[in-house]
Amino acid sequence: MWKTIKSNWPVAIISIVVVIVSLSEILNSNRSSGTKFTSSLSATNDTGWVSPSLYTDFELEGEERNLVIYGSDIIANTSRYFGPHGSVKAISNGMNCQNCHLDAGKKRWGNNYSAVYSTYPKMRSRSGQIEGIYKRVSDCFERSLNGTAPDSNSREYQAIYAYMKWLGKDVKKGVKPNGSGIGKLEYLDRAAEPGKGKIVYAKYCQTCHGENGQGQLSLAGNSYEYPPLWGEHSYNDGAGLYRLSNFAGFIRSNMPFKQATHDNPALSTEDAWDVAAYVNSQPRPKKDHSQDWPEISKKPFDHPFGPYADSYSELQHKYGPYKPIIKQKEEMGKK
Numbered sequence: 001m002w003k004t005i006k007s008n009w010p011v012a013i014i015s016i017v018v019v020i021v022s023l024s025e026i027l028n029s030n031r032s033s034g035t036k037f038t039s040s041l042s043a044t045n046d047t048g049w050v051s052p053s054l055y056t057d058f059e060l061e062g063e064e065r066n067l068v069i070y071g072s073d074i075i076a077n078t079s080r081y082f083g084p085h086g087s088v089k090a091i092s093n094g095m096n097c098q099n100c101h102l103d104a105g106k107k108r109w110g111n112n113y114s115a116v117y118s119t120y121p122k123m124r125s126r127s128g129q130i131e132g133i134y135k136r137v138s139d140c141f142e143r144s145l146n147g148t149a150p151d152s153n154s155r156e157y158q159a160i161y162a163y164m165k166w167l168g169k170d171v172k173k174g175v176k177p178n179g180s181g182i183g184k185l186e187y188l189d190r191a192a193e194p195g196k197g198k199i200v201y202a203k204y205c206q207t208c209h210g211e212n213g214q215g216q217l218s219l220a221g222n223s224y225e226y227p228p229l230w231g232e233h234s235y236n237d238g239a240g241l242y243r244l245s246n247f248a249g250f251i252r253s254n255m256p257f258k259q260a261t262h263d264n265p266a267l268s269t270e271d272a273w274d275v276a277a278y279v280n281s282q283p284r285p286k287k288d289h290s291q292d293w294p295e296i297s298k299k300p301f302d303h304p305f306g307p308y309a310d311s312y313s314e315l316q317h318k319y320g321p322y323k324p325i326i327k328q329k330e331e332m333g334k335k
Contacts (some may be wrong), residue, residue, distance in 0.1 A: 049114040049177035051106040051167060064162060067155075071163025074156055076104045078145065079223035081156060088156055092147035093234070093285075099227035100144055100241060102254060105167060108179035109253040109262035115176040117168035128294040133161055143239040146285045182249040183262055187326070188273055191319040192244060197278025200271045204256050205229075213282055226257070230282035238287030241280075243302045244318065248276040277319050297332070301325045 054060070060068060074081055078096040081088045102110030121132040129135075137160055138149035150157045171177055202211075208226040209215055215228035228234040241247045252272035253262040260266040267275070293299045297309040304318035310328050317325065 048108065048179045049112070049171065051112070051114075052169060057166075060166065067159045067162035068166045070155075071159035071161070071166075072104050074160055075101065075163065077223060082141075082145075082147070082150065083223060085222050088154075089150070091150065092141060092145035093232075094224055095145055095227045095233070095235070096223055097140065097145075099224065100140075100235075100250075105164070107254070109181075109183050111182050111250060112180055113164045113167045114171055115168065115180040116164045118171040118173055118175050125295065125298040126292050133164060137161075143287060144235045144241070146234070146236045146287075179262075182246055183253045185245065185249050185252055185269055185272060187322045188270060188320060189323070191316070191321050192248070192273040192277035193319075194274070194278040194281040197271075197274035197276065197281075200267065200275040201278050204267065204271075205275065208257060213279065229279045230284045232285060234284050236285035236287045237304075238289060238292070242284075242304070243300060244273070244276050244280060244304075244320070245300075245302045245322075247280060248272045251276055273320075280318075301329060 054065075054069065075097040078092065078098075079086065079094045082090070082092045083094045084090055084092075086092070098104045100111055101113060103112075105111075105113035116133060116136070120136060121130050123129070124131050127135070134152050134157065137157065141147050141149045150160075209229050210226075213228055213230040213234070215224045215233070216226040217223070218225045224233075235241055241250065249272075252260070252265045252267055252269065254260055256266055265272075289305050292305075293303065296307055299308060301322050302317060302320070304314055306314050306317075308317065309332065310325060312325050312328070
């Protein structure tokens with residue numbers, strides 16, 4: 001069927017127009033950016049990543065196409081398959097992967113999957129091992145979804161893998177495109193303050209996420225329309241968003257949902273840091289950290305659990321100020 005459509009010249013012309021318009025929008029967006037974000041990448045010739053589309057990818061056919069479609073649905077509706085009442089297996093907290101990887105991992109600066117296939121397998125300091133995509137997916141299930149990993153031989157995992165591979169199919173090996181991951185914020189000269197963040201949360205966040213961070217269930221009641229930000233159904237303290245720099249950058253680029261963008265954030269830098277501090281100061285499930293960061297000198301500056309190779313406290317590693325920690329870390333690296 002797809003080969004027949006491929007030979008239809010009006011469809012081909014429309015496809016070319018879609019691609020040109022998309023590229024134009026990305027380039028215009030890059031030119032108009034006036035924020036103080038810094039890319040997490042070193043300088044490259046890469047101008048950004050555009051998610052492929054199932055509507056225009058006529059090469060994706062057969063079982064591979066079915067797997068990609070299924071993988072996309074699992075990422076968007078994880079709880080339907082793996083939540084407390086999951087149709088496949090009940091192994092997670094009810095959140096969906098796309099609660100942290102927006103638009104099913106396709107949004108620029110929304111913690112997307114553009115660089116997954118191009119950069120894995122790779123060495124990760126948190127485990128002290130070379131990790132493949134399966135280990136990375138497992139980490140998300142065990143940390144952000146506060147559950148257990150899916151079977152690596154299951155059709156569901158194969159679908160997730162196929163989807164991530166497809167999203168990164170045009171990214172060169174070893175390249176991390178501009179717009180992947182989470183935008184990095186300027187560091188404050190003070191510690192982030194949960195008390196100030198509570199005020200920001202009440203103004204911008206609690207309408208969707210609830211006064212007590214409980215989130216909002218979908219009409220079907222089997223997943224969250226807006227995820228819980230703390231409590232038993234939220235991410236645990238081993239998740240990537242429990243690091244303040246990750247969470248603050250994610251908030252600034254994307255929240256309030258469907259209002260803010262990376263180029264047009266709704267919150268100030270200080271508000272983003274403070275509200276991240278408030279959310280991460282609230283109770284949530286615990287994770288065993290004893291096997292994380294076997295080489296403690298490689299712990300990130302905002303990893304909130306000791307021991308550390310530097311002289312700063314857990315409290316300062318959690319909330320900042322971070323500049324002294326980073327300076328000492330750089331000085332220790334030169335010795």
